[in-house]
Amino acid sequence: MNEERYRLFFGNLSHAVLIHRKGQIMDANIEACKLLGYTREQLITKNLLSFVVGRDNNTEKSINGEFAQFELKLRRTDGTVMDVEITSSPVDEGDNSIQGIIICDITEHKNADNNLKNQLHFVETLLDTIPSPIFYKNKNNVYIGCNKAFSKEIIGVPKTEIIGKTLFDFPYSIPYEMTSVYHKYDMELMLHGGTQVYEGIVRKTDGTSGNFIFNKASFTDSSGKIIGIVGVMLEITEYKKAANSLIEKTTLLEGLLESLPDMVFFKDMDGVYLGCNPILSEFMGRSVEDIVGKNDFDLFDEDTARFFREKDKKVIESDSSRKNEEWLDYPDGYKVLFETFKAPLKTPDGKLIGSLGVSRDITARKNAEQLMLEAKIAAEIANRTKNEFIANMSHELRTPLNSIIGFSDVLLEQMFGELNNEQEKYLGHISGSGRQLLGIINSILDISKIENGEVELYYENMNIVDLIHETIKILKPLAIQKHISIDVQDRSVTGTCELGKTQISQVLYNIIGNAIKFTPQNGSISISIVENEDTFEVSVSDSGIGIPEERMEEIFLPFRQLESHASRRYGGTGLGLALVKEFIEMHGGDIYVKSESGKGSNFIFTIPKKVNGK
Numbered sequence: 001m002n003e004e005r006y007r008l009f010f011g012n013l014s015h016a017v018l019i020h021r022k023g024q025i026m027d028a029n030i031e032a033c034k035l036l037g038y039t040r041e042q043l044i045t046k047n048l049l050s051f052v053v054g055r056d057n058n059t060e061k062s063i064n065g066e067f068a069q070f071e072l073k074l075r076r077t078d079g080t081v082m083d084v085e086i087t088s089s090p091v092d093e094g095d096n097s098i099q100g101i102i103i104c105d106i107t108e109h110k111n112a113d114n115n116l117k118n119q120l121h122f123v124e125t126l127l128d129t130i131p132s133p134i135f136y137k138n139k140n141n142v143y144i145g146c147n148k149a150f151s152k153e154i155i156g157v158p159k160t161e162i163i164g165k166t167l168f169d170f171p172y173s174i175p176y177e178m179t180s181v182y183h184k185y186d187m188e189l190m191l192h193g194g195t196q197v198y199e200g201i202v203r204k205t206d207g208t209s210g211n212f213i214f215n216k217a218s219f220t221d222s223s224g225k226i227i228g229i230v231g232v233m234l235e236i237t238e239y240k241k242a243a244n245s246l247i248e249k250t251t252l253l254e255g256l257l258e259s260l261p262d263m264v265f266f267k268d269m270d271g272v273y274l275g276c277n278p279i280l281s282e283f284m285g286r287s288v289e290d291i292v293g294k295n296d297f298d299l300f301d302e303d304t305a306r307f308f309r310e311k312d313k314k315v316i317e318s319d320s321s322r323k324n325e326e327w328l329d330y331p332d333g334y335k336v337l338f339e340t341f342k343a344p345l346k347t348p349d350g351k352l353i354g355s356l357g358v359s360r361d362i363t364a365r366k367n368a369e370q371l372m373l374e375a376k377i378a379a380e381i382a383n384r385t386k387n388e389f390i391a392n393m394s395h396e397l398r399t400p401l402n403s404i405i406g407f408s409d410v411l412l413e414q415m416f417g418e419l420n421n422e423q424e425k426y427l428g429h430i431s432g433s434g435r436q437l438l439g440i441i442n443s444i445l446d447i448s449k450i451e452n453g454e455v456e457l458y459y460e461n462m463n464i465v466d467l468i469h470e471t472i473k474i475l476k477p478l479a480i481q482k483h484i485s486i487d488v489q490d491r492s493v494t495g496t497c498e499l500g501k502t503q504i505s506q507v508l509y510n511i512i513g514n515a516i517k518f519t520p521q522n523g524s525i526s527i528s529i530v531e532n533e534d535t536f537e538v539s540v541s542d543s544g545i546g547i548p549e550e551r552m553e554e555i556f557l558p559f560r561q562l563e564s565h566a567s568r569r570y571g572g573t574g575l576g577l578a579l580v581k582e583f584i585e586m587h588g589g590d591i592y593v594k595s596e597s598g599k600g601s602n603f604i605f606t607i608p609k610k611v612n613g614k
Contacts, residue, residue, distance in 0.1 A: 037077030156205035457500035492531035518544035547595040
C-alpha cells in the first residue's frame with residue numbers, strides 16, 4: 001500500500017476516514033470509530049455496505065469507483081441514521097481496489113435545507129390562501145412574485161408567466177393609461193420608500209371592473225436599501241355598493257354583512273355606531289344591539305377610542321378612503337393585528353352621512369412576512385460567511401503553497417547539487433502541481449472578491465491586438481504540442497482602448513487556453529478583432545469538442561464542467577469562464593457563445609473603447 005497516500009488520508013484528523021477493499025473495511029481512524037459508534041477492531045470485521053441505508057445497484061459502484069464524491073445515508077451502531085458526504089479515492093497506486101474514503105456528517109446541513117424549503121413552501125401556500133390579490137416587484141419594477149388571486153383574477157395568466165415581466169407586458173389586463181399611473185406610483189415608492197394607499201378601478205379577468213384599494217409598501221435588504229415593493233389589493237366594490245344602498249336596502253345589507261368574513265361597521269358623523277356585522281359583535285363580546293347607538297368611548301379604553309375617532313375624522317374631512325393597522329385584544333386577552341379600511345359613508349344622492357369600516361385579521365400574514373424576512377436575512381448571512389471563509393482560506397493556503405513552489409524551483413535549478421532523473425521528475429511534478437493549485441486558489445479568491453464587490457479596475461491605455469499576441473505567445477507551446485494552428489485576423493484600425501490589463505489578460509488567457517485545451521490534435525483556432533465605433537469585438541473560434549445546446553447557459557456558472565468526466569480528461573475547476581464573464585461585464589462589455597456538440601465553439605466578447613463610453 002502506498003504509505004504516503006495512507007498517511008494523507010489518516011492525517012486528516014478532523015474527518016472520519018476508512019480504508020477498504022471492495023467494501024471490506026481494512027482500517028479506520030478514531031473519528032470514523034466515533035462517528036459510526038464502533039471500535040477499530042469491530043469495524044475491520046464489517047463490510048462498508050452494511051452501514052448504508054437504502055442502497056441500490058449503484059451504491060457499490062460508487063464506493064468502489066475512482067475519485068468519486070457522493071452522498072449516502074449511514075446507520076450508526078445505536079440505530080440512528082445520518083446523511084453523509086463520501087469522498088472516495090484509490091490509496092494504493094499498484095492496486096486500485098484499495099480505496100480510502102473520507103466521511104463528512106452533513107445531517108444538520110440537510111435538516112437546515114429541508115426546514116428552509118418547508119418554511120418557504122408554507123409562506124407561498126399562505127399567500128395563495130389569502131383572497132386579496134398580492135404582488136411584489138424588484139427595484140426595476142419587474143414582478144418577482146404574486147399569489148393566486150392576483151394571477152387568476154387580475155392578470156389572467158399563471159404565476160410563472162407573470163414573474164420577470166412588468167405592467168407594460170399585460171395590455172389586455174391593464175389599460176395603458178392606468179399602467180402609466182401605476183408605474184409612476186411604484187417608481188415614487190422605490191425612490192422615497194414608505195407606503196402608499198390609493199383607490200382605483202381595475203378590469204378583472206371575468207370582464208367586470210372592480211374598485212380596489214391599493215396598499216403598497218417598499219421593502220429593504222438587511223442594510224436598509226430599498227430593493228422592491230409589495231402590494232395588496234383589497235376589492236371594495238361590494239362594500240361601496242352596500243354603503244350606497246345602506247339606507248334604502250337595509251335587509252340586503254344585513255344579509256351581505258352576515259356573509260362577510262371580515263369585521264364591518266358604519267358610524268354617523270359623530271362616531272356613533274349605526275350598525276355592524278356579527279363578526280365585529282363576536283370580537284367585542286357584545287350583541288349587535290348593544291353596539292348600535294354607542295361610540296368608541298363607550299366600548300374601548302380611552303387611548304384606543306381616541307385613536308379610532310381620529311381616523312374617522314380624517315376619512316370624513318378628506319372624503320376619501322384610508323387604511324391603518326392596529327393591535328386589538330379579544331375579551332379573553334388574545335392580541336391580534338387588524339388591518340382596517342375606512343371609507344366615507346354616503347346616501348345614494350352623494351350626501352356624506354358618516355364612515356364605513358372593514359377590518360381584517362392580518363396577524364398570520366404579518367407573521368409570514370416576518371418569517372420570509374428572517375429566512376432572507378439568514379440566507380444573506382450564510383452567503384457572506386461563505387465568501388469570507390473562502391477569502392480567508394485562500395489567503396492562508398497561498399503562503400505555504402508559494403513556499404512549496406519556490407523551494408521546489410530552487411531545487412530544480414540544482415543550486416545545491418545535481419539531481420538524478422527521478423528526483424528532477426518528481427520535483428517537476430511538485431512544482432507543476434503547486435502552480436496548478438495556486439491558480440485554482442487565485443481563481444476562487446477572484447470569485448470571492450467579485451461577489452463581495454472588492455475588485456477594482458485600474459484602467460490603462462492599451463493596444464488590445466498586442467495583448468492578444470502576448471497571450472498567444474505564452475500559450476503557443478501548448479498549441480505546438482498538439483499541432484494546433486492559430487490564425488489571427490486583425491480588422492481593427494487603432495486597436496487602442498482603455499481597459500484593466502490584468503483582468504482582460506486573464507479573459508484572453510482563459511478563452512484562448514480553453515480553445516487549445518478542448519481542440520484535438522491537428523486542429524485549428526481562428527481569432528478575429530473587429531473595431532466598431534465605440535467597441536472592440538473579439539472572436540475566438542476552434543475546431544474542438546463543442547458544447548451541447550442544452551448546456552449553453554451553464555458554462556458561465558462557477559464550478560461547472562459540462563460533463564462529470566470533463567475535469568478528469570481535460571482538467572480545470574470550472575471557474576475560468578465564470579471569471580471571464582464577470583471581468584467583461586465589469587468593463588461594460590458582453591460575452592456570448594455559438595457552438596454545436598462535436599463541431600467546435602465560437603466565443604465572442606465586446607468591450608468599450610472608453611471607460612463609461614466617454
